[in-house]
Amino acid sequence: MQQPLKKGKLLLVTSVVIILCSLGLLPSTAKAAEMTANAEILSYIQYEEGGFAGILHAYSPDYLTSTYLDVYNIPANVKWATLAPLNLSLDNGIEFIFSRDGKTVEKQFIHITNWSDIPSDVKWITVSNFDGDLTDAKNPITNQKYRYSVDGVNVVESATVPANALWATLSYYETISSGTPKRLKYNKHNYTLKFNRTPPVINLTKSPTGWTNGDVTVTANINSEGDLKIQKWDYGIRNESYFNTAGNLLVGSFISIDQNRTITWYARDVLLNSTVQTITIDNIDKDVPIITSGNMTITPDQKIEVPITITDSTSGVKTKKWAFGNQNESYFLTGGNTFTENKIVVDNFGTYTLFAEDHAGNKSISTVHLYSADLEGLQLNEGTLSPEFSKEILSYDVNVMNTVSTITVIPNAKDSTATVKVNGNLVSSGATSATIPLNVGSNTIFIEVTAVNSTKKTYQVKVTRAPSSNANLISLTLNSGILSPEISSGDSNYTASVENAITSLTVTPTAADATAKIKVNGHAVSSGTASNTIPLNVGENTVTIKVIAEDHTTQRTYTVTVTRFPSSNANLSDLTLSSGSFLPVFSGGISPIQQAWRMPLLV
Incomplete structure (x- = not known):
């Protein structure tokens, strides 16, 4: 591969940078006119102060492969060319600068062990550092300059190369060679480049375009002047440089997206022309509608009204239905009652199922339990409720006469599924409770209503039984003599006669009402108990029995006139x-x- 170097120096070899992959479809059959440009390359190494070395050159005819020449006669219409000091590596290798996309410049050290180590898919590439001593001294070059052209006509020399250059070559540097400072003398060779700079055109479509609760397929239709080499995609808005090292490689023309995002599609052809296109996916809705219910109210016509709120912030609510009982989603495919207002109005208590579907096809159901712990009626067999019954009023008063010693209540629950207890005892709604005894004075009756959902409501009725006004005696007896006439409720005056020998007597009054108080001649006497001894004078003796009723107001006085006969004894007691x-x-x-x-x- 190598030819001998003059002065024992090593060969130089051209290098190439690897092109990034991009996404795409089949290219258009119509090809745009390709562009040619004159380019330069360093022919060989010659130092101003003396020193010479022949070099190798690497180039790519198609951006797909790289090859080399051991002379500087670069073939016409190549895509790029560079020199490469094959055996003059620094510790990190031979340094190259290049651009893959015409927008960013990359730098990379490469240890060249095979021509495939030099990347072929670059727009331009040139050596930027190596061992300038041309020995094993490892002396890097410094103060590099490069000649390049961005338009194929004008040539510029500077210390850097812009990413959008068409070609570039190392043209000047300084180094130490054999212990002596040396400067490169630029000896150039011209060659022609041939390329096409028309980027692919990406047209992205999505399916479906309407609301969906599934994935959206994004399809790319790409027109390209050169055959597509690579396609990539990624989430977010990205530029072409991003895809040099990132992105998701794709084989094909579509991808499936499962969430609302903006994606960027990248395509690059074999001529290294690249482009990006974005599309926003905003028609995916996988969230079910949210159903909430409020507190029920009873309308004036005794209907049950429940406020219902159904929200879907993405695609919006399409259908709202309700049905009695526990139902599943499939029931509402053909069944259920549609409602449009933010409420439902029903006739009966119980469990209801609410159904909602949004425009993307997401469905949700929710149950609402309409239970009541209200009474709709309360009746008593004695007395009158005060105030009049209302389910919102929980406390009532009832007054009954003293003669009413027991009472019953009839509770009517608003909800037939509720349980009712009267003073702790179960009572069916609409049925009469057990007899409740009444004491004189205040008696509290508790009616507890418990709904199926354990909601409780307690009504209370305070029944006041009046005290007795009975001040009658049902019996009056004397321990001597006979009462005349016999005791009766209509008589208050009675008489009795006793022999002269009877000097005193007692009376036993018994009240018709045990709660009444009795006084005999002003002295308290218990009902049914004999009074204190009452002395009798000869003749008439008046005994008064006062009866004071339980109400402390009603009184009755009975009078018994006891006549003690005079003596018929005509004997001397002494002579x-x-x-x-x-x-x-x-x-x-x-x-x-x-x-x-x-x-x-x-x-």
Whole structure:
């Protein structure tokens, strides 16, 4: 491969940079006119201060392969050419600068062991550093200058090469060779380049174009003057340089996108012309509609109204339905009730299923449980509720007479599925509760309603039973004598007679109402209990029995006139003489005549 070097120096070899891949379709059969330009290349190494070396040249005829010449007669119409110091590597290799896309300049050290190590897919390439001593001294070159052209006509020399150059070659440097500072003397050779700079045209389409809850297929239709070599794509808005080292390589003409994103499609042909095109995917909606329900209300015509909010921020809500009971999505394919307002109005309590579908075909269902712990009616077999019953009012008052000692309630639940308890005991809605005893005064009745969803509501009724106004006696007895007439509710005055020998008596009054209080001659006496002893004078003796009813207002006074007969005893209780004594001794039970008849003569 190499020819002998003069002065024992090593050969130089041309290098090429690898082209980045890009995405694309089949090219158009119509080819645009290709462009040719005159280019320069360093023929051989010659130093101003003395020193000479022949060189090798590398080039590419098609951007696909690289080859070499051991002379500087570069064939016509090549794509690029450069010299390459094959055996004059620095520690990192031989340094090249190049551009793949005409927009960025890259730098790379290459250890050349085979011509395939030199990339072929570059727009231009040139050596930028090597061992300028032409020995193993490893002396890098410095103060490099390059000749290049960006339009194929004008040639410029500078310390850098722009990325959009058509060709470039090392034209000057300084180094140390054999211990002596040396400067490169530029000896050039001209050759012709042939290329096409028309980039591919990418037309991107998406399918479907309407809303979808699936993936969107992006298809590229690419027109190119040269055969496409590489296509790539990636998310976001990218430029051509990005795809030099990044992007997703693609074989084919379409990709599937599963989310709303902007993507960039990159295409590059074999002539190294590249372009990018973007497309925004904004018609994917994979989020189901969101269904929320509010608190139900009862309309004046006793319908149940429930506010419903269905939102879908992407494609929007297309269909809204409801149905009684627990239903699945398939039910609503043909069933259900469509509604357009943000509410549903139903007749009965229970479970309802709500259904929503958006324009992308996403569906969602939600259940709403319409349960009530309200009463719609409350009745009592005695008394009147105050205030009138209303499901919103939880406390009521009822007044009943004292004669009402028990009461029952009839609760009517608004929701037939609710359970009702009266004072802790289950009662069917609309049925009569068990008898509830009433004490005099306040009695509280609790009606607890529990909905299926455990919502509770407790109504309370305070029943006030009036105290008794019964101040009657049902019995009045004397321990002596007979009451006349017999005790009755219509009489308050009674009489009784006792023998003279009866000097006192007691009365036993029994009240018709056990709660009444009794006083006999001003002294309290328990109902059914004998009074204190009442002394009797001969003649009429008045005994008063006052009965005070439980209400402390109603009173009744009974009067018993007890007549004690006068004595019929005409006997002497004693008889004495001024002198002498009776024989036998005087006894009050024997009359004086009898006594005298029975007495012996006095001595």
